[in-house]
Amino acid sequence: MRSLSLIMVLLSSLLCVAAQAADGLFVAVVAEPYLELRSGPGRGFPVFHVVDRGGEVEVVKRRTDWFLVRTARGKEGWVQRDDMAKTLTRSGRQAVFAEPGPGDFSRRRWEGGLMGGDFEGADVMSVYGAYAFTPNLFGELSVSQVFGDFSDSWLGMASLVAQPFPKWRLSPFFALGTGLIYTDPKSTLVDEDDRTDQVGSAGAGVRWYLTRRFILRAEYRRHVIFQNKDDNQEVDEWNAGVGFFF
Amino acid sequence: MECRRRIFLLRWSCALLLVPVLSACSFMRAAEPEPYSAGEPVIEPELERREITEAYIDSEDFEVGAFIGVMNVEDFGTNLVYGARAAYHITEDFFAEAAVGRTDTDQTSFEDLSGGARLLTDDERQLTYYNVSLGWNVFPGEVFIGSDHAFNSALYLIGGVGNTDFGGDNHFTVNVGAGYRLLLTDWVALHIDMRDHIFESDLLGDNEYKHNLEAHTGLTVFF
Numbered sequence: 001m002r003s004l005s006l007i008m009v010l011l012s013s014l015l016c017v018a019a020q021a022a023d024g025l026f027v028a029v030v031a032e033p034y035l036e037l038r039s040g041p042g043r044g045f046p047v048f049h050v051v052d053r054g055g056e057v058e059v060v061k062r063r064t065d066w067f068l069v070r071t072a073r074g075k076e077g078w079v080q081r082d083d084m085a086k087t088l089t090r091s092g093r094q095a096v097f098a099e100p101g102p103g104d105f106s107r108r109r110w111e112g113g114l115m116g117g118d119f120e121g122a123d124v125m126s127v128y129g130a131y132a133f134t135p136n137l138f139g140e141l142s143v144s145q146v147f148g149d150f151s152d153s154w155l156g157m158a159s160l161v162a163q164p165f166p167k168w169r170l171s172p173f174f175a176l177g178t179g180l181i182y183t184d185p186k187s188t189l190v191d192e193d194d195r196t197d198q199v200g201s202a203g204a205g206v207r208w209y210l211t212r213r214f215i216l217r218a219e220y221r222r223h224v225i226f227q228n229k230d231d232n233q234e235v236d237e238w239n240a241g242v243g244f245f246f
Numbered sequence: 247m248e249c250r251r252r253i254f255l256l257r258w259s260c261a262l263l264l265v266p267v268l269s270a271c272s273f274m275r276a277a278e279p280e281p282y283s284a285g286e287p288v289i290e291p292e293l294e295r296r297e298i299t300e301a302y303i304d305s306e307d308f309e310v311g312a313f314i315g316v317m318n319v320e321d322f323g324t325n326l327v328y329g330a331r332a333a334y335h336i337t338e339d340f341f342a343e344a345a346v347g348r349t350d351t352d353q354t355s356f357e358d359l360s361g362g363a364r365l366l367t368d369d370e371r372q373l374t375y376y377n378v379s380l381g382w383n384v385f386p387g388e389v390f391i392g393s394d395h396a397f398n399s400a401l402y403l404i405g406g407v408g409n410t411d412f413g414g415d416n417h418f419t420v421n422v423g424a425g426y427r428l429l430l431t432d433w434v435a436l437h438i439d440m441r442d443h444i445f446e447s448d449l450l451g452d453n454e455y456k457h458n459l460e461a462h463t464g465l466t467v468f469f
Contacts, residue, residue: 039388039396039398040386040388041338041398043338044386045386045388060304061304061305062303062304062306062307063306063307064307064335064336064337064338067303114378125407125418145416147409147416152415186415212336244334
């Protein structure tokens with residue numbers, strides 16, 4: 001008999017969980033005198049509906065700093081983050097609608113971004129992605145395209161990046177990397193074959209936490225291109241750009 | 247006598263042991279919270295405190311889609327262009343966009359008139375570009391169709407950098423333009439875009455800036 005009631009309790013709790021998952025939407029209770037619903041996710045859109053204190057709204061989705069909510073009568077409108085932060089949960093607690101901040105920056109796992117700069121006098125564009133093994137040590141992959149006067153190049157690099165002060169807002173880093181450079185001489189000027197060479201590089205730079213999930217990043221790298229010719233070629237690269245983390 | 251002495255010693259050792267134990271107890275007491283003050287519940291309910299965070303709310307900051315239109319490649323005629331775009335909406339005002347597009351080009355007037363002289367192979371005649379741009383929703387608003395339908399919209403300015411692969415070479419390319427986004431639903435948008443792709447080329451002798459104008463329309467979805 002006891003085991004039967006236990007099974008009943010387990011089943012009903014399972015059903016509760018299933019019902020919650022099916023519904024799923026977070027319900028916010030208005031705690032200020034009223035909550036303003038706008039017709040679009042922007043500060044200029046007109047307020048077309050208000051929900052009084054004590055009224056409930058379902059939060060359907062978020063876009064940038066705006067939340068689409070649905071009232072009990074089925075009206076849908078957009079509410080700004082600051083207004084959502086003043087609502088309560090059904091149990092009377094303050095709902096958390098936090099923006100990502102500097103703390104998330106020092107705890108980030110993934111980072112990606114785009115940079116542009118100078119590669120020994122030629123324009124260079126690069127994309128990169130990084131993964132944090134620890135807050136101090138990152139693995140990084142990057143692909144760069146170099147637009148030279150006489151040739152175009154693609155550079156793929158894998159690097160280890162050490163960041164000694166992860167909690168600083170302006171945080172320096174040091175990198176060691178290796179990769180391949182593919183050079184394609186311009187067809188209108190030079191009659192030379194394409195070639196692929198190995199590259200080793202060392203560099204340093206800074207990340208500056210900007211706001212939300214965004215960082216500015218600037219770095220210098222010195223590459224050594226191991227060519228088939230007698231001499232290795234040494235190349236300076238300067239880059240700056242924006243990155244985001246999550 | 248011996249027995250009494252033992253008891254005496256035992257008592258003292260017990261007392262000596264008790265001193266540190268009692269003092270430790272009183273110290274621990276001081277660290278404990280005040281037993282009860284008015285206005286507080288006597289029994290603290292053992293509820294699991296669940297923080298409601300944004301992770302529980304579906305966020306739709308990404309936008310992907312495809313487009314089709316016409317593109318004029320300077321000296322090489324105007325042709326169909328098609329491609330794909332992905333955007334991330336950073337704030338209500340700004341978004342970052344990555345796009346790729348492809349178009350086939352015609353022969354130049356010179357090639358047509360000379361009758362037979364060809365500047366480019368068929369493969370080189372195909373133009374492929376990719377770029378990364380920053381957009382600014384400069385005029386957000388609503389449009390009304392009839393008295394029952396209102397759609398959110400935005401006129402945006404956009405510009406960025408990228409690469410154009412044309413005529414057997416890669417060209418560093420700057421793009422600038424403007425576009426119009428009409429949200430058909432909360433998550434489906436119609437785009438109309440005008441873009442100028444500017445790159446340096448010496449394909450026809452002199453090295454000069456080429457302006458390549460593109461107009462396209464596309465559909466995107468937010469997720």
